Amino acid sequence: MNDKTQKIGKNLLWLTDLHLDRANEKAKEEFFGMLSAIRYDGVVITGDIANSHQLCYHLRALAEACAPRPVWFVLGNHDFFGGAFAEVDALADAVCLEHSNLHHLGHGEIVPIGEKTALVGTRGWADGRAGWSRRTWVINPDQVAIKDFEHLDRNAYFNKLEELGKGSAGYLRKVLPRALGRFQHVLVATHVPPHTCAVKYDDRQCGQGHLPHFSNFSAGGAILGIARRFPKRRITVLSGHTHCAAECEIEAGLKIRVDSARPGRLTIQDVIKVN
Numbered sequence: 001m002n003d004k005t006q007k008i009g010k011n012l013l014w015l016t017d018l019h020l021d022r023a024n025e026k027a028k029e030e031f032f033g034m035l036s037a038i039r040y041d042g043v044v045i046t047g048d049i050a051n052s053h054q055l056c057y058h059l060r061a062l063a064e065a066c067a068p069r070p071v072w073f074v075l076g077n078h079d080f081f082g083g084a085f086a087e088v089d090a091l092a093d094a095v096c097l098e099h100s101n102l103h104h105l106g107h108g109e110i111v112p113i114g115e116k117t118a119l120v121g122t123r124g125w126a127d128g129r130a131g132w133s134r135r136t137w138v139i140n141p142d143q144v145a146i147k148d149f150e151h152l153d154r155n156a157y158f159n160k161l162e163e164l165g166k167g168s169a170g171y172l173r174k175v176l177p178r179a180l181g182r183f184q185h186v187l188v189a190t191h192v193p194p195h196t197c198a199v200k201y202d203d204r205q206c207g208q209g210h211l212p213h214f215s216n217f218s219a220g221g222a223i224l225g226i227a228r229r230f231p232k233r234r235i236t237v238l239s240g241h242t243h244c245a246a247e248c249e250i251e252a253g254l255k256i257r258v259d260s261a262r263p264g265r266l267t268i269q270d271v272i273k274v275n
Helices: 025-037 055-066 085-098 154-182 217-229
Strands: 011-015 042-046 071-074 102-104 117-121 185-189 234-239 246-251 254-258 270-273
Touching (some): 042 185, 071 117, 117 154, 217 234
Parallel strands (some): 117 185, 234 254
Antiparallel strands (some): 246 254
């Protein structure tokens, strides 16, 4: 695994669920112009940048608007719409080779943001284990929009969701303890909220039927277990996916934040100040 040692300053823009493929050209021009003009030291994006057919175009636009400041991102489920996991991940990695300030999180990196704060990230996935789990009646559009799911029956589909969720949990078990061993505060960027207390649907606490598709239960368990091993450290999870703002403190030192988003309305979720 690689440790990134470049410090990117003390003011980190947080963006999530931009859905740039749904925004009109005027909105995008204004948004990219703002990213070029305002002062900050780096950007973290927690998924759903565009669909697979337009992802590379919009990643390039983000890299150019923010340059020379670094842009760290994870992909969300909508970024894979119309494509498959391996091919979209490969496309995102290829664009990063074109732009030195663009970084696809999830390759083992621990990114120092300040003297006491680091960033790690993994795309995660809604793993089908929360709420009513496989008993839910809710149909997820991902099943027909992402090639890896297209031909799976219901049982195989939920098996794949669980595999994806456990994969992200395993990744965090490898990387997050190493980060906490070196830094007092670690930001975890991931697309799907890993704890159900921060999951809302239509601006209400998410019901049991939707929770299997709106929470990464596997990653939540992994993060909580790691936090308890490092009681004197802090973890802040930054997520998107639900388009509904929520924040909760799981226990002392472990906080999860999910921010609101509306497709086509391009906004900065927050400026995170770190030390």
